[in-house]
Amino acid sequence: MEELQCCVVSCEKPLDKVYWDNQYQSNTTGWDLGEISPPIKSYIDTLEDKAIQILIPGCGNTYEAEYLLDKGFTNVTVIDIAPTLIENLKTKFKNTSNINIVLGDFFEHQGEYDLIIEQTFFCALPPTMRQKYVWKMHQLLANKGKIAGLLFNRTFESGPPFGGSQEEYNLLFQQAFSFLKMDVCQNSATPRTGSELFIELQKNSEVLVNLYPFEGITCNGCKNTVTEKFSTLESVLNVSMSSNFAEVLIVSKVEVALETLQKEIAYDEKYKIGQKL
Ligand SMILES: C[S@@+](CC[C@H](N)C(=O)[O-])C[C@H]1O[C@@H](n2cnc3c(N)ncnc32)[C@H](O)[C@@H]1O
Numbered sequence: 469m470e471e472l473q474c475c476v477v478s479c480e481k482p483l484d485k486v487y488w489d490n491q492y493q494s495n496t497t498g499w500d501l502g503e504i505s506p507p508i509k510s511y512i513d514t515l516e517d518k519a520i521q522i523l524i525p526g527c528g529n530t531y532e533a534e535y536l537l538d539k540g541f542t543n544v545t546v547i548d549i550a551p552t553l554i555e556n557l558k559t560k561f562k563n564t565s566n567i568n569i570v571l572g573d574f575f576e577h578q579g580e581y582d583l584i585i586e587q588t589f590f591c592a593l594p595p596t597m598r599q600k601y602v603w604k605m606h607q608l609l610a611n612k613g614k615i616a617g618l619l620f621n622r623t624f625e626s627g628p629p630f631g632g633s634q635e636e637y638n639l640l641f642q643q644a645f646s647f648l649k650m651d652v653c654q655n656s657a658t659p660r661t662g663s664e665l666f667i668e669l670q671k672n673s674e675v676l677v678n679l680y681p682f683e684g685i686t687c688n689g690c691k692n693t694v695t696e697k698f699s700t701l702e703s704v705l706n707v708s709m710s711s712n713f714a715e716v717l718i719v720s721k722v723e724v725a726l727e728t729l730q731k732e733i734a735y736d737e738k739y740k741i742g743q744k745l
Pocket residue numbers: 469483488489499500501525526527528529530547548549550553572573574575587588589592
C-alpha cells in the first residue's frame with residue numbers, strides 16, 4: 469500500500485467495496501507483505517488457548533489466518549469487503565476446516581470474539597471512521613477480549629494508508645480499552661521498520677461505549693467546546709469526536725440519557741445529536 473497513489477483525499481472517492489475490489493482485480497495490492505507480519509507471528513506464538521474465537525477484519529490474503537490454522541487454532545473468522553478476494557480465499561481454504569470466511573462490511577458484522585487481529589485494516593479506513601472503529605471493536609469483543617496487532621506510527625502524504633501517532637491512539641482508545649501494550653515495534657517487516665506500534669488493548673467491560681451522529685459543527689474550536697461540555701458530565705469518562713465532526717464517541721460508567729446530551733449543546737441551535745447507533 470505504501471506505493472499506492474490514491475486520489476481519495478483530493479477527490480473524496482469512497483473507500484468502498486468497489487474501490488477495494490478493484491485493487492484486487494488489478495493486482496494493485498502494495499500493502500500485501502506476502503507472508504505473516506513478523507510481530508503478529510511472534511504474538512500468536514505466545515497464545516496458549518487454541519480454542520479462542522479470533523477475528524481478522526479487512527483480512528486481505530490473510531497469512532495470519534493461515535498461520536493460526538497451521539498452529540492448531542480452531543475458531544478463526546476472517547472478513548473482507550472485497551468479493552474478488554473472498555472468492556479467492558474460499559478456493560484457497562476449500563479443504564480447510566476451522567476457518568469461517570465472511571464477505572461483508574466489518575461495521576455490519578455481528579459476533580463475539582476473544583481476540584481481534586489488527587493488520588493494516590485501521591489504516592485503510594478513512595480517518596473519519598476511527599471513532600466508529602473503536603465502538604465496533606468494543607461491541608465485537610467478549611468480556612476481557614483483546615485487539616492485538618499493528619498501527620502506523622507515522623503520517624502519509626495521502627491515503628490509504630492513513631497514519632497516526634501514539635498520542636492520537638491514546639486519546640481515541642482510552643477508557644474503552646486498557647493499554648496492555650503500545651510500543652514501537654522492534655521486529656516489523658523491513659519496509660515498515662520503525663514506523664509501527666505493536667498494540668495489545670483489552671476491552672474495558674465495565675464501561676459503556678456509545679456512538680452518536682452529530683450535526684452542526686464546522687470548526688475545531690467548536691468541536692473542542694462540545695467535547696469539553698460532554699466530558700464534564702457525571703459518569704462520562706472519555707469523549708472523542710470524528711475528524712469530520714459527524715460522530716461522537718462517548719465512554720461512560722452508566723448510560724447517559726440523550727436528553728442530557730441534548731441539553732449540553734442547546735446553547736447553539738445548529739447542534740444536533742441523534743440517537744446512538
Ligand atoms: C490495506 S488492505 C489490508 C489487507 C490485509 N490485512 C493485509 O495486511 O494484507 C485493507 C483491507 O481491508 C478491506 N476493507 C476495507 N474496508 C472494509 C470494511 N468496511 N469491512 C471489511 N473489510 C474492509 C479491504 O478490502 C482490504 O482487503
